Every structure is written in C-alpha cells, then in structure tokens.
Amino acid sequence: MDGIEVRELLPSEYKEWNLLVEKAQPGTLFHTSEWLEISRDVLAKDLKIYGCFRNGELVGGCPLFIKDIKGILKVATSTCNMTSYSGPIIKESASSKASKREQETHEILNSLREFLCKQGFDGIHLTFSPGFEDIRPFTWNGWNSAVRYTHYLNLKENIDSNLSEERRMELETATEAGLKTRAWNDPETYYRLLSLAYEKQNLKPPLPGEFFKRVFNLIQEKDIGYMFVSETPEGEAVAAHLNLYGKKCAVIWTSALDPDFGHLGSNALLYHNEFLDLKSRNFEYMNVMAANVPTFVDFIMGFSPELIPYYSVSLENIKYSIAKTLYKTLHKENY
Missing domain, CATH: 3.40.630.30 (Gcn5-related N-acetyltransferase (GNAT))
Structure with a gap:
C-alpha cells in the first residue's frame, strides 16, 4: 500500500478539503473551511488544516486551532467555543472487506498522529465527531481517551x-x-x-x-x-x-x-x-448537542432520545501536565 504524506493545506486547497468533508464520514459542517474561518477570524485563532495525501489525492486530515500560551506552551485543539467536535476525517474506503477498510483507516490515522507528534506541540486535543468509532491508532500509542455524548431523536x-x-x-x-x-x-x-x-x-x-x-x-x-x-x-x-x-x-x-x-x-x-x-x-434524525449538560439532559429525556457516544483523544508532555496541575491548584486556592 502506498504511503501517506501529511502537510498543512494552502488556502487554495480549501475547496478540495470541503469536497472531502462532504463525502467523508463523518464529515460535518464544523469541518468545513467556511466554519473554521469564522472561528479563526472572530475569535482570533491560529488555524491550520492538515491534509493526508495518498499519491497526490487528499484522503484525510484534521483542522487544528493553535494557541501559544505566554510563549511557554504550544497547544493544538480541534475544537473551540461552541464547536463541540471537528477532529480527524478520512475518505471512505471503496473496499467491501472490513479488514481492508480498517487497514486504510489505521494507515491514515497513524500517519496523521506521527506528523502531529513532530510539530512541537506541548498538548494536542482531538475530538472526533459522532460516528467516528475507531480511535485505536491513538490509544494504542499512549494517547489518553475520553467519551462524550450527544442525543439523537429518531425522526422516523x-x-x-x-x-x-x-x-x-x-x-x-x-x-x-x-x-x-x-x-x-x-x-x-x-x-x-x-x-x-x-x-x-x-x-x-x-x-x-x-x-x-x-x-x-x-x-x-x-x-x-x-x-x-x-x-x-x-x-x-x-x-x-x-x-x-x-x-x-x-x-x-x-x-x-x-x-x-x-x-x-x-x-x-x-x-x-x-x-x-x-x-x-x-x-432521519435530530442531533441534540447537549447530552453533556446534566440540567439539559433531564429536559431532553422527555422526548425519548437515543444516547450516542463520541470520543476525544489527547497527548500532553510533562511540561504541559505540570503547568495544568499548577493552574488547577492556584485556581482552587484562589476560589
């Protein structure tokens, strides 16, 4: 199988990225360049969209917002205010074999993971959209994982x-x-x-x-x-x-x-x-994005929704972990 090249996309390639989002599962509006650019401009974020290429074809990728914290820490996250998920996406495999589809997924995600680990980030946080179930290329390589939830109301x-x-x-x-x-x-x-x-x-x-x-x-x-x-x-x-x-x-x-x-x-x-x-x-269904808020869960359960999990992964170096611990300690003391 041919290797995967990962690099930052140029703005001139955003149209190609949006076509991938449209076809990929589970690509969402939150992955599109138009949505990401609104967050970048209004919230003064540093946006980068990384693309995964096989033989020149864009087959996956991940948008990230980069934050420099006082010149000490460099943190990358796939989400921002009121964008709950916008993590990695991949092109759907044409193969009818589950083993082949899994192999292609892992190849793309492993290449993306290895690339991100070389970018000098002190912390990386990726939140996958609902429907993206296989996060093992990250968890098998030392990344922490967490589960979050949304609710689907079946319109049928x-x-x-x-x-x-x-x-x-x-x-x-x-x-x-x-x-x-x-x-x-x-x-x-x-x-x-x-x-x-x-x-x-x-x-x-x-x-x-x-x-x-x-x-x-x-x-x-x-x-x-x-x-x-x-x-x-x-x-x-x-x-x-x-x-x-x-x-x-x-x-x-x-x-x-x-x-x-x-x-x-x-x-x-x-x-x-x-x-x-x-x-x-x-x-077919309504995605009610508030299943992680206890007070709202009580309300929406009155419509008998289905609970749907989605996942996040993170990797933090020692410097970031120490800084986070100190921040929490100081914040608690000041509270």
Missing part, C-alpha cells in the same frame, strides 16, 4: 407516543398561551434571546454577536440551516433554536430562551414542531 418514530407526561403538559401550556413557531433567520433576535439567558446567570454569551452574524450569513448563502422560533400571539420571539443541516440529520447547534417565558413551554413546543417539520422533509 412518532414523537407524540414518545413524550413524557411533563413534556405533554408543557405543550398544552404553550398551546393555551397561544404560542406559535416558525422559521425566521434574524441574528439580532437570536443574540438578544441568548444574551437574556446568560444575563439571568450573571454570565456573558460564549461568543460575540459578530460570530452569529457570520454564521447566519453562511446559513443563508449555502442553505445549510435555519432558525426556528417560538412567538407569543403578539409576535414577540421568546425562544429560538439555530439548526444546521448535516448528513441525513439536522443538528440543533444552539438554543436561546427568554427566562421570563420559560414557564410557558416555549422550548418544548420548539422541539416538537421542529421534529414534525424535519420529519416532513425526510431527515
């Missing part, structure tokens, strides 16, 4: 038969209050609701408004998602979900809620009507 099932009694009551409350839902792509409305939700907790939103403006522009330009809102009879938006289209699914990327209207069941109404809308458009 009858949503009403899967609702808990609490969710049913919330839907009745929303109906009695006259709440309605509709698609409405308005970044100012979304960011207002998001800010209200965080202000209630005395926190700032995790991303600046400019990030969401650029995401909305990308959504409209590429037709890759939509915002769904709950409104009062007077037309005031009180809850919103920002949904992104994936392969056979829609990803509920982020949600926002005016806390003053939470008791009206507006969030439950959003999920219920989104389910029906996406089902009518032949999507």
